Amino acid sequence: MKEKRAIIHLDLDTFFVSVERLLNSELQHRPLIVGGLGDRGVVAACSYETRKFGVHSGMAMKIARQLCPQAVVIKGDSSTYTKYSHQVSEIIKSRVPSFEKASIDEFYADLSGMDKFFGTYKFATELRQAIIRESGLPISFGLSQNKVVSKIATGEAKPNNQKFIEEGAEKSFLAPLSVRKIPLIGSKTFQTLINLGVSDIGTIQQMPVEMLEGVLGKNGRTIWKRANGIDDSPIIPFHERKSLSAERTFHKDTTNMVQLQATLVAMTENLAYQLRRGNKLTATVSVKIRYSDFQTYTKQAKIAYTSADHILIPKIEELFRQLYDRRLLIRLIGVKFSGLVGGNYQINLFDDSESMLNLYHSMDKIRNRFGDHSVIRAATLGGTSVGRMHNPFNGEPPILHAHRQQ
Ligand SMILES: [Mg+2]
16 A cells, blocks of 8 residues: 655745845834845735735836835844744654755655644644744645645645645646746746636646646646646655765865955856755855865855845855965865745845846846856956956866766
């Protein structure tokens, strides 16, 4: 007999907004927008009260203010949100030995087997109550046999509620919902399906899988399975989450600061790009130095979740300055990002103007098309012997490609 699974998906409700309300109770029940305040600022999060006016995250702040002029607008602070994100992670960790942190405000855990003693729904309910009690933040959950159905159930439960989809009830739960609720369906796929007259999940359930594959290509099968409540993707325990790192061994040991700095910046930029491409954020950065006598030192720092070059580069440079104190020749330097969670630009929207975001988007677009090394920051060109591109005249190897670790 197939073992029964019980997967919970937990998602903090309007996370940034809830944190701001926790810190200032006067903001309770008032329309609230969190984001960048400047002329070109962007909405990072907005309360339910503002949504009926058409406000949504990612929108230009200027437009949001026009749509909902009565809203209180607050400049967000990623370090505060990171602190609360860590706190909620700790609460979950103390009760569930193995869980996945899917983003700064989203978690999955496998509760299979817990039902022998408590019943999974009762356990899940108590977990949610504990998070609300201990963190002061509202959170919702969905509970079912798999990740996809649970995630959709959380969305249906919100705000500040919970939903249990019993085994065998997956298809009937999903059938009346919009196809847009299936994770993986973006606006393009959604439009394709609408053009075909497919708007609810129930319609996909009645279609042969081959038909969907014909229309949507390789994603068709996955979408069909999800529509039918089928998903066997595993929980990826938090402590095993990937880190990203890069290092460079110099052809000749060096103390050339220009060269060292340029190499650090190049590696950081490349790793940050990989974070953004993988829709990830890092909360821990470290720098490694190996001296010519093979002594190796590392220094790490906890930072607020980010994937932005302009935040990561100065931090890495600062760590390097603190670490490099032996005045010896350097043989190798390395950069590592760990504590990775899913997430996007949203967390960096508070200081960044629209133009900054557009710059990242266009740089990354070029990299997606022409490769990692096609975009070069001016600072990276400072070194005479190190650049993003291999210089055929100096005999130095190109900077090593970042590698992933499980
Ligand atoms: Mg959330």
